[in-house]
Amino acid sequence: MEIFVIGSAGSGKSTFVRCFSDFLTEKGYDVRCVNIDPASEAIYTASADIRKYIRTEEVMREYGLGINGALLKSIELGVRFAGSLKVKGDYVLYDTPGQMELFLYSAEGREFVEKLSGRFSAAVFLMDITLLGDAESLISAILQNVIVSLRLSLPTITAFTKVDIRDVDVEGLIEDVYSKEGVLAELLEKVVGFVEYTTIPYRPIKISNIKKTGYEDLFSALNELFCSCGDIS
Ligand SMILES: Nc1nc2c(ncn2[C@@H]2O[C@H](COP(=O)(O)OP(=O)(O)OP(=O)(O)O)[C@@H](O)[C@H]2O)c(=O)[nH]1
Numbered sequence: 001m002e003i004f005v006i007g008s009a010g011s012g013k014s015t016f017v018r019c020f021s022d023f024l025t026e027k028g029y030d031v032r033c034v035n036i037d038p039a040s041e042a043i044y045t046a047s048a049d050i051r052k053y054i055r056t057e058e059v060m061r062e063y064g065l066g067i068n069g070a071l072l073k074s075i076e077l078g079v080r081f082a083g084s085l086k087v088k089g090d091y092v093l094y095d096t097p098g099q100m101e102l103f104l105y106s107a108e109g110r111e112f113v114e115k116l117s118g119r120f121s122a123a124v125f126l127m128d129i130t131l132l133g134d135a136e137s138l139i140s141a142i143l144q145n146v147i148v149s150l151r152l153s154l155p156t157i158t159a160f161t162k163v164d165i166r167d168v169d170v171e172g173l174i175e176d177v178y179s180k181e182g183v184l185a186e187l188l189e190k191v192v193g194f195v196e197y198t199t200i201p202y203r204p205i206k207i208s209n210i211k212k213t214g215y216e217d218l219f220s221a222l223n224e225l226f227c228s229c230g231d232i233s
């Protein structure tokens with residue numbers, strides 16, 4: 001299974017790749033980690049690494065670009081090496097660039113995923129739970145999950161990270177949407193319907209990469225995506 005780890009900057013993607021790969025290895029699986037973030041050194045043993053071909057800091061110098069322009073250019077230049085980044089394993093974890101919108105909204109980002117995907121591929125969308133303070137931010141997370149699955153054409157599981165710092169009652173936040181008043185209330189209520197297109201309402205998956213908690217739950221959800229025996233309730 002190929003797992004594309006997506007998430008906003010600093011949400012814990014690389015740490016997740018390192019720790020979740022240890023978790024899967026301990027279960028006896030053949031696990032591979034691949035770095036497709038040209039701007040960051042891998043913090044795990046990478047079986048393949050985009051930085052062997054393209055490094056964002058060099059693209060910045062060479063093309064005289066700022067960080068985001070250079071990252072976009074790196075993704076554009078890197079896509080022709082995508083074939084060399086395809087590795088085999090029971091589970092292959094792909095660590096994606098920090099600025100997820102550059103990856104999601106560029107044609108090359110999608111091309112990367114298309115080239116690296118197989119029959120059983122999924123995205124794990126990591127959302128930093130410490131940023132989930134209110135119903136509005138939850139709805140934004142829900143919509144982002146929907147966008148990730150749409151842009152990448154992959155089944156996507158949302159996992160809330162950093163739950164060791166702060167826990168949030170996600171179901172409570174969904175209920176809060178209905179008690180809101182004011183101009184945004186109607187919009188929020190309409191949008192909350194999208195939650196059904198995500199894995200959030202069945203069971204919010206909360207993980208800590210530091211404490212390595214919640215991984216069993218995520219592992220089951222991932223396997224259930226491709227299991228004909230049931231939904232992920
Ligand atoms: N407390 C806590 N910290 C975490 C967790 N996961 C990651 N971190 C910390 O969050 C920071 C960012 O983690 P990274 O793994 O680099 O995040 P990232 O999404 O790969 O970051 P970019 O690639 O730069 O976007 C680091 O200081 C991690 O140690 C977690 O579950 N709990």
Ligand SMILES: [Mg+2]
Pocket residue numbers: 013014015037040095098
């Ligand atoms: Mg990273």
